[in-house]
Amino acid sequence: MYAPQDDTDLLVEAMHAAAIPAGARVLDIGTGTGALAIAAIRAGAAEVTGVDVSRRAVWTARVNAVLQRMPVRVRLGNALEVVADESFDLVLANPPYVPAASACTATGPARAWDAGLDGRQLLDPLCARMYDILVPGGVLLMVHSALCGVDTTLRQLRDCGLKASVVQRRSIPFGPVMRGRIDYLESNGLIEPGQRYEELVVIRGDRPERPQGDGGAERAGAR
Incomplete structure (x- = not known):
């Protein structure tokens, strides 16, 4: 289970800056302790769904929501599968993004941070599916390390x-x-020799109110 750290704080700051509209439906991917989900309710969201692959995280988030008397729904599993038929006004994502020496799927506590050789094991599928998860006019706020490729x-x-x-x-x-x-990290060129810090970034993605293209047609090649 991933305890709230700097990336959580940064994502909360970005969420407040984005100004959640009253009545928003929010998805919290990788909810962990439920800190972001609870923060979203406090910021004005009407309905929040937290999803995590860790059973311990799910139960912790549920307990925290009950203790804080917050109406948060917490579900177990891969978010892209659990909410495949749903869409949201706001998606908060703090997925694992730490580059690892193995391409194998992490197990145990490392599931909270290990994300393949380049740190994009979960970032890539999230990016590919985000348009469909957001309602028109919906917003994504996702945090990850700059080591994973901000431009990507x-x-x-x-x-x-x-x-x-x-x-x-x-x-x-x-x-x-x-x-x-x-x-x-040094041998694979992910950091400079002697570098002992990383930059965290929050990336915002906005789904247009109307589909791009001639006559309101769906975006080309997006599905």
């Missing part, structure tokens, strides 16, 4: 029909996980 995320979201930009940045020193794989 922006390009993928734009290719899928969203307007995309970086709205928050914060540099932080390496924590225990990053310090433990400095050799891997």
Whole structure:
């Protein structure tokens, strides 16, 4: 289970800056303790669904929501499958994004941060599906490390029909996980020699109110 850290705080800041409309339906991907889901309710959302692959995280988020008397629905599983038939006004995403020495799917506590060789094991499928998860006029706020490729995320979201930009940045020193794989990061060119910090970014993606294209046709190649 992933405890709230700098990336959570940065995403909360971006959410408040985005000004959630009253009555919004919100999806919190990788809800962890439920901190973002609860913050979204407090910010004015009418309905929040938190999703996580960790059973411990799901139960923790449910308990926290009950203790805070917040109407948060928390579900277990892959968000792209669990809410495949739903759409939302706002999607908050704090997925695993730490580059790992193995391409294998992480197990145990590492599921909260390991995301393949380049850190994009979950970012890529999220970007590919985000247009369909958002309602017209909906907003994505997703946080990840700049080590994973900010330009790649922006390009993928734009290719899928969203307007995309970086709205928050914060540099932080390496924590225990990053310090433990400095050799891997340096040898693969993901950080400069001697670098001991990373930049976190929050990327905002906006689905247009109306489909792009001639006569309101659906965006080309988006599905």
